[in-house]
Amino acid sequence: xxxxxxxxxxxxxxxxxxxxxxxxxxxxxxxxxxxxxxxxxxxxxxxxxxxxxxxxxxxxxxxxxxxxxxxxxxxxxxxxxxxxxxxxxxxxxxxxxxxxxxxxxxxxxxxxxxxxxxxxxxxxxxxxxxxxxxxxxxxxxxxxxxxxxxxxxxxxxxxxxxxxxxxxxxxxxxxxxxxxxxxxxxxxxxxxxxxxxxxxxxxxxxxxxxxxxxxxxxxxxxxxxxxxxxxxxxxxxxxxxxxxxxxxxxxxxxxxxxxxxxxxxxxxxxxxxxxxxxxxxxxxxxxxxxxxxxxxxxxxxx
Numbered sequence: 001x002x003x004x005x006x007x008x009x010x011x012x013x014x015x016x017x018x019x020x021x022x023x024x025x026x027x028x029x030x031x032x033x034x035x036x037x038x039x040x041x042x043x044x045x046x047x048x049x050x051x052x053x054x055x056x057x058x059x060x061x062x063x064x065x066x067x068x069x070x071x072x073x074x075x076x077x078x079x080x081x082x083x084x085x086x087x088x089x090x091x092x093x094x095x096x097x098x099x100x101x102x103x104x105x106x107x108x109x110x111x112x113x114x115x116x117x118x119x120x121x122x123x124x125x126x127x128x129x130x131x132x133x134x135x136x137x138x139x140x141x142x143x144x145x146x147x148x149x150x151x152x153x154x155x156x157x158x159x160x161x162x163x164x165x166x167x168x169x170x171x172x173x174x175x176x177x178x179x180x181x182x183x184x185x186x187x188x189x190x191x192x193x194x195x196x197x198x199x200x201x202x203x204x205x206x207x208x209x210x211x212x213x214x215x216x217x218x219x220x221x222x223x224x225x226x227x228x229x230x231x232x233x234x235x236x237x238x239x240x241x242x243x244x245x246x247x248x249x250x251x252x253x254x255x256x257x258x259x260x261x262x263x264x265x266x267x268x269x270x271x272x273x274x275x276x277x278x279x280x281x282x283x284x285x286x287x288x289x290x291x292x293x294x295x296x297x298x299x300x301x302x
Contacts, residue, residue: 035208036117037091042068049098057118060134066090066118067138069109070097078148078173078298080289081139082110085155085181086215087208089117092154095282102286105293105300106150109142111135113157115211122207124214128222132163139164143171148296152289154178154278155248156215162260163226165235172235174292178285179241179275181248183255184223187216230259237265238292242273 037045039055046053052071057064068090073079080102082093090110097108112119114134125131143149149172153161158180165172181187205213237260241253253267270277270284278285293299 035087035091035206036089036112036121037094039118042091045094046098051098051103053097058138060114060137063114063120063123063134064118065111065114065120065134065138067109067111068097069142070103070107073107073142073145075145076147077106078150078293078296079107079109079142079146080150080152081135081142081161082108083135083151083153083157083161084111084113084116085153085157086212087116087206088113088155088157089208091117092279095279096286096289099282099286101300102289105298107142107146109139111138113160115215116208122211124211126215126218126222128160128163128226129167131160132167135160136164136168140168140171148173148293148298150174150176150289150292152176152178152285153180155275156181156212156219158182159223159226162230162233162237165237166226166229166233169234173296175235175237176288176292177237177239177256178278178288179245179248180239180252180256181219182223183249183252184220184227186249186251186255187220187223227259231261233261233264235264238288239265239267240270240288241267242270242275242277244272245275247275 042055043053053068054071055066055068057066082090082096084090084092090112093110096102097110102108113131114120114125115123125134151161151164151172155178158177159182161175162177165175239253239256239260241250243250253269256265257267268288273281273284290299
């Protein structure tokens with residue numbers, strides 16, 4: 001008899017049952033909390049709003065990346081490219097994608113980043129450079145169809161969209177970062193991350209959280225490697241952060257002000273707002289988008 005069998009033999013049945021129930025609940029949560037919307041549900045949601053969309057799967061190296069975009073693409077309108085954080089998926093921007101006013105004046109494309117949603121969920125790609133490269137290959141065909149390219153990234157998606165503009169600035173017109181996790185000195189860590197790392201509990205943690213933790217483990221190193229290059233960014237940036245953000249500290253705004261080109265970077269403080277405003281208060285993110293588009297002459301004529 002091994003030590004585990006001996007332990008179970010002397011353990012009260014009540015404790016065994018309770019422990020088994022807890023494990024079952026955690027396993028169920030792990031199986032269900034994948035934070036993604038299926039193709040079928042996506043199509044149904046937009047059909048109900050009478051909004052035309054298309055879903056596509058784009059090959060990148062040996063992987064597949066899922067994206068959804070407004071359809072048809074109007075090549076007289078600007079195009080917004082939505083990039084989510086960690087964890088997340090392309091449905092984080094659902095309210096913005098369904099917004100009537102935004103659909104009148106722009107096209108949009110929203111993607112599941114590698115490791116999330118329906119883009120190889122559970123298989124982390126922790127390199128910001130690789131994330132940038134993968135998204136550029138997905139988005140570039142749409143860049144060519146648009147007179148104006150606006151990249152929008154939230155949280156971990158913030159440094160990724162700025163890295164995309166750094167890697168391939170020519171087709172880009174503007175970058176919006178919403179509460180970007182971009183300052184290596186301000187990285188915040190949470191207890192859930194330890195559960196996602198420890199081999200005995202990792203399997204209980206939902207796949208998106210495992211991937212998010214895998215990204216977080218190397219995030220400071222990744223950000224440090226890019227830090228000297230932000231000064232070379234040629235694309236205008238609008239940087240937005242709530243001063244009550246308990247997940248990605250407000251100090252990230254100061255980092256952007258210090259390291260990004262001052263002549264092309266605008267920072268906005270959202271007083272009293274936390275990290276989740278793009279989902280909980282999408283009208284705030286919407287107004288920021290509208291303000292940027294209007295700067296370039298794109299606005300609703302109704």
